[in-house]
Amino acid sequence: MNTKPYGLKLFSFEIMMLLAALIFLTPFYFVIANSFKGFSELLMNTSSLPKSLNWENYARAWEVLSFPRALRNSFLITVFSDICMVIISSMAAYRLLRHPSKGNRFLFAMFIAAMVVPFQTIMIPLVKVGNWLNLLNSMPGIVFFYTGLGASFTIFLYHGFMKSIPLEIEEAALIDGCNPYGIFWRIVFPLLKPMTVTVIVLQSLWMWNDFLLPLLVLQKPELQTIQVAMNSLFGQYMQQWDLALAALVMGIMPILVFFLALQRYIIQGITAGAVKG
Structure with missing residues (x-):
C-alpha cells in the first residue's frame, strides 16, 4: 500500500486548516470570555480575557429569564x-419509494419543491391558519408546525437512504407472512437507525436555535x-449583554454536547443513502 510522504505541501495544508478552525472558533471565544465580565468591563474591551471569573452573570440570567422553565420548554418542543x-x-x-405511482412521484416532487420556499413567505398565512385552528400559544401547536415545516427535508433524507435497503x-x-406494517416497523425501520440519528441531530439543531417561529406562535x-x-x-x-452572553452559553451547552456525541452518525447517514445498492 503506497502512502504519500509527509512533505511541505501537506504541512502547509494542515496549517491552513488549523488557521481556518481557529477563525471559526473565534466567536465561541468572544461569547465565553465576555460572559464572565461585568457590563462595564465588557464595554471597555470585548477582546480581552476576563479579569476574574464572574459567575454572577450566570446566576442573574438563570433567575431573570426563568431559565429552567425556558430550558424545559425548548427540550419538550424539540x-x-x-x-x-x-x-x-x-x-x-417508505410509501413514496415502494409504491412509485404517478401520484406519489408528483407528491415527492412537491415535497422537494417545498424545501426551497423561505419561511418568511409563509409565516403570515401560517399564523392565520394556526389562529383559526386554535394552535397558537400551545405546545401541541408549535410541535405541529415544526413537524410540517421539517417534513420535506426529512422525507428527502429518508427517501434517499431507503434506496440502499x-x-x-x-x-x-x-413471504413469511408479515403484513406491510410489520415489514416497515420490524424490518425497515431498524435499518434506518443511521439516518434517524442524522435527522434527529440536524432537526434538533434547527429547532433548538430557532427564534422566529416560537416568537410568532408562543406569546x-x-x-x-x-x-x-x-x-x-x-x-x-x-x-x-452581560446577562445575554451568559444565557447564550447556558443555552448552547445542551445542544452542543448532544451534537458532539452524535456527530459521527451525520456523515454516516447521509453517505449511506447516496449510493443505491
Whole structure:
C-alpha cells in the first residue's frame, strides 16, 4: 500500500486548516470570555480575557429569564417534534419509494419543491391558519408546525437512504407472512437507525436555535423557549449583554454536547443513502 510522504505541501495544508478552525472558533471565544465580565468591563474591551471569573452573570440570567422553565420548554418542543417528524416522515418516504405511482412521484416532487420556499413567505398565512385552528400559544401547536415545516427535508433524507435497503429483505418477510406494517416497523425501520440519528441531530439543531417561529406562535411568557426568553434582555433603551452572553452559553451547552456525541452518525447517514445498492 503506497502512502504519500509527509512533505511541505501537506504541512502547509494542515496549517491552513488549523488557521481556518481557529477563525471559526473565534466567536465561541468572544461569547465565553465576555460572559464572565461585568457590563462595564465588557464595554471597555470585548477582546480581552476576563479579569476574574464572574459567575454572577450566570446566576442573574438563570433567575431573570426563568431559565429552567425556558430550558424545559425548548427540550419538550424539540423532543416531541423529533418524534413526530421521524414517525410520519419515515412512513411517508417508505410509501413514496415502494409504491412509485404517478401520484406519489408528483407528491415527492412537491415535497422537494417545498424545501426551497423561505419561511418568511409563509409565516403570515401560517399564523392565520394556526389562529383559526386554535394552535397558537400551545405546545401541541408549535410541535405541529415544526413537524410540517421539517417534513420535506426529512422525507428527502429518508427517501434517499431507503434506496440502499435491498428489496429482497422485504419480499422475504412478506413471504413469511408479515403484513406491510410489520415489514416497515420490524424490518425497515431498524435499518434506518443511521439516518434517524442524522435527522434527529440536524432537526434538533434547527429547532433548538430557532427564534422566529416560537416568537410568532408562543406569546405567553410561561411557554417561551430559550431564544425568545433571551430577547427580553434587549429593549429600546437597554441591552443587557452581560446577562445575554451568559444565557447564550447556558443555552448552547445542551445542544452542543448532544451534537458532539452524535456527530459521527451525520456523515454516516447521509453517505449511506447516496449510493443505491
